[in-house]
Amino acid sequence: MLKALIIFFGILALGYAASVGTASDASEVCQSQDELWGGEDIRKFYFCLDGKVIADECDSGYYFVNNATISGCLPSDLMKPSCVNLDTKVPDCTGTSKLQPQAADDVASFYLCTSEGATLLSCPDGKAFVSQDGYLGCFAWSEWRSLRNCVDD
Numbered sequence: 368m369l370k371a372l373i374i375f376f377g378i379l380a381l382g383y384a385a386s387v388g389t390a391s392d393a394s395e396v397c398q399s400q401d402e403l404w405g406g407e408d409i410r411k412f413y414f415c416l417d418g419k420v421i422a423d424e425c426d427s428g429y430y431f432v433n434n435a436t437i438s439g440c441l442p443s444d445l446m447k448p449s450c451v452n453l454d455t456k457v458p459d460c461t462g463t464s465k466l467q468p469q470a471a472d473d474v475a476s477f478y479l480c481t482s483e484g485a486t487l488l489s490c491p492d493g494k495a496f497v498s499q500d501g502y503l504g505c506f507a508w509s510e511w512r513s514l515r516n517c518v519d520d
């Protein structure tokens with residue numbers, strides 16, 4: 368447990384250093400003149416206006432999809448289950464939940480038990496929370512997608 372926490376905070380610290388000055392291609396190059404497109408961050412989408420890329424974000428609880436049938440923000444219960452957290456609970460801060468950060472409904476946030484009780488925290492910019500297959504912490508969206516198997520069909 369302790370090891371997992373140390374790794375977790377290590378990743379958090381790394382995240383702050385790494386997120387400075389990086390931007391993904393999705394937000395820089397016009398990919399379409401008349402359609403929205405998504406990026407690694409499942410909450411975000413982009414469109415082109417006068418040759419410039421405009422970034423926007425789905426409302427809280429909605430996620431961006433662009434496939435043969437849909438292009439837009441969908442509520443989490445209509446998303447691929449591997450891409451969303453449904454029905455997460457505020458941890459009671461006993462047992463395992465006391466020692467490890469826990470997933471929250473917002474995939475880029477997590478609960479941490481502190482002396483104040485369960486606290487909802489956000490991952491650093493450009494990262495989202497993973498707790499599966501031995502991975503625990505905030506990971507870059509591209510890693511988050513592959514670890515969670517949340518990739519386009």
Ligand SMILES: *[C@@H]1O[C@H](CO)[C@@H](O)[C@H](O)[C@H]1NC(C)=O
Nearest residue numbers: 432434435436445446447520
């Ligand atoms: C498009 O994405 C939605 C949400 O993930 C899914 O329900 C639908 O089946 C997808 N359509 C295609 C053609 O993949």
